[in-house]
């Protein structure tokens with residue numbers, strides 16, 4: 001067990017809507033640079049689905065256990081995988097990964113999309129010119145909830161960011177509410193009109209709520225915020 005990265009500082013389970021919670025935590029980018037990241041937990045018939053996994057401390061794991069058994073681990077993206085091997089080892093969930101995903105030490109498990117662990121959910125596979133595998137997941141909970149990793153992020157505060165990260169992040173474009181970050185567009189080779197094409201699936205159906213891999217959940221009116229974010233950069 002000691003081979004896995006330790007739990008970093010994180011917040012409590014945040015209710016998003018009926019059956020959906022988020023936890024805000026940290027990721028260590030480098031010395032002194034701790035950026036915030038966010039995990040999503042969805043209740044389904046056979047237990048919990050964890051997306052954008054973050055290792056929690058003992059009290060956090062107890063709170064999670066009170067919600068149910070971790071039955072599924074969804075690897076939405078090549079990124080955010082640092083704690084996924086810990087979840088596989090600790091909870092033995094059914095793993096779901098995209099075809100061609102960089103697995104980072106987890107088994108491929110079942111193929112994510114068009115199938116997935118959430119009944120009525122829609123896996124939105126984002127095919128980017130420069131590669132790098134990532135999907136978003138629309139689920140019917142709470143009038144529709146969209147779960148993203150990095151393609152869409154929500155930057156409104158510096159909660160759980162270190163002093164240095166709070167100063168660097170805005171300079172790199174990580175600011176301005178719900179955004180399609182400049183860094184993500186650059187890394188994935190997506191810009192201008194291509195942003196609208198690659199992310200078209202995100203706006204294909206309504207959703208009230210949004211939980212991204214970074215920042216607090218957006219509760220209510222989230223689909224309009226995502227449409228605006230896409231429109232601003234395409």
Ligand SMILES: [Fe+2]
Pocket residue numbers: 079080149150213214
């Ligand atoms: Fe990220």
